Amino acid sequence: MDQSLPSDSMQTPSAPGGRDLRRIRSNPDFWYPVAWSRELRAGKTIGTRYAGQPIALVRPREGGSIFALEDRCAHRQVPLSQGVVKGDSVQCCYHGWAYGRSGRCIDVPYLGKGKLPNGVRTYPVREVDGLIFVFPGDAAKADATPLPRLAEVANPAYKTRRFGQLVHCHYSFMHENLMDMNHQFMHMKQMGQMKPRFLGQERGPGMVEARYSFARTGGKQPLGEALIFGQKRDNSEKFAFRDVMTIRTVYPYQTLHIQTADNAPVMDLWIAYVPQDEAELTNRVFGLLSIRRPGIPGLLDLAWPFLTAFTERIFREDREIVELEQAAWREQGGDRNQEIFPVICSLRALLEECGLPADQDTEAPVATGVCGA
Known part of the structure; x- marks a missing residue:
């Protein structure tokens, strides 16, 4: 995969269709969570x-x-x-x-x-697994539109954490953040030095998938990682394909699964980003994080507060960085991102394809960069 940048003379708009991705509206003809059951x-x-x-x-x-x-x-x-x-x-x-x-x-x-x-x-409204969904689009389509699968919430072999808060950015920044695991560099303080291996992508109707494995190249193994994986992973070929993380955007939702060598999912994340304001530059996050219970009874329950604190720190760093991206978009008057990672280029194309153009959409400002597979 060639990640070299083109010369300054190559001027390519950063959005797939030449439109500003951050002005693309979410498609209302899906089920969106708007509240937790406990709130009502x-x-x-x-x-x-x-x-x-x-x-x-x-x-x-x-x-x-x-x-x-x-x-x-x-x-x-x-x-x-x-x-x-x-x-x-x-x-x-x-x-x-x-x-x-x-x-x-x-x-x-x-x-x-x-x-x-x-x-x-x-x-139309549905309540399932502690979430309240509404169908904000054409009500005639609601019955024919399935609700999403919500991680392993109903599976007693897993313990599930419900999380989320308001994030001041366009929902597309959130999709890109989770899909691109190269940003683990940012989490070095929390996770130590991690080297992601990009194993490939898949593109289908309404869907983009990325697969990764990880190696630890330095730093101590966090308790949260130990709870999920157990054995510390190093940079040897032994662990190159042993544990695979699959991140998938099935519009408008995202999922993240970690599958170990024995084919048992050890972590299952479902997440939705629900636009709040009319311009869709603020979204409310609804996340369900399911962790498989280890063989020792009660161990996960005992360690749960530490795992919760760990995931909160990770999410805080992600929230801060995407809000900085949104601030840059405001200051520059549009999306100038120079995207070169193939799966993110596919993701951006998907979000534009499935979303709705803004009422007063504009072309993305010209950026020096390339977005190709």
Whole structure:
């Protein structure tokens, strides 16, 4: 793989189609997580967002299923998430207008039921494995669109950590960060000196996959790595293909699996980046990290606080660097990235292909670089 840069005379836009990738909008015709189940108590409502769309989630008190409405009362546009849940409906906190799970206005206390106005938009919603998903696109497509597989959450042989927070960057930066394991250089303080081996990529409809193995070339083995792998990996050929990390973007989600020589997955990560603002330059991360329990009962539970702290430090470093990338994009007025790693070039093409162009899209600023397989 030739990673040499071209001469300054070769001027190639960094985005695959000549458009600015950071202006590409996410495709709403998928299931997106918008909240953790634990955030929504019985008889309560909370406000969430997808790409600038305010969404109110409502959980009836008597065990009914969750429903999701546009988080604006049709009357004065105040958030329905500030309202009161009553039976299978929610009443606006301002004048008491009530909306059922269909989105229809079912009561205006001071007018009577014969003069009801129009209601609000409703969203298909599903709750699975501790996550609440909505379908923000064409509701007619929701039933035919499958929910993603969520790591090993339901498998008792694994212990799962739920994590995530707000990250101030376009979702594409997050996809690139996880897919390109050459950035392990940045995590040297946490993980010691690690040498990634790129084993190849695969490109299919709506999907890009990268495969890696790793060698330790210096530094101590962190406890988190020891819990996952056990034996320390060195730079010898013995470990070249023993443990394989597979990172896959199956639009719009990402997964990371680590498979050992005995073909048993020791780690399974599922992660989604959900745009919050209309420009999609901020996203909320929802992650499920499943670790296989070792043969010694209780060992993983005992070490869990240390593993949690380790993964939090890694995620903090990733968050800081992608926010710096976003800051550079703002300062330079567009995407000037010079990308030369083949799998990231494939990933960028996938994100442009599956996403939606911005209303006022612009060409990417010219960068000196090459993006080719």
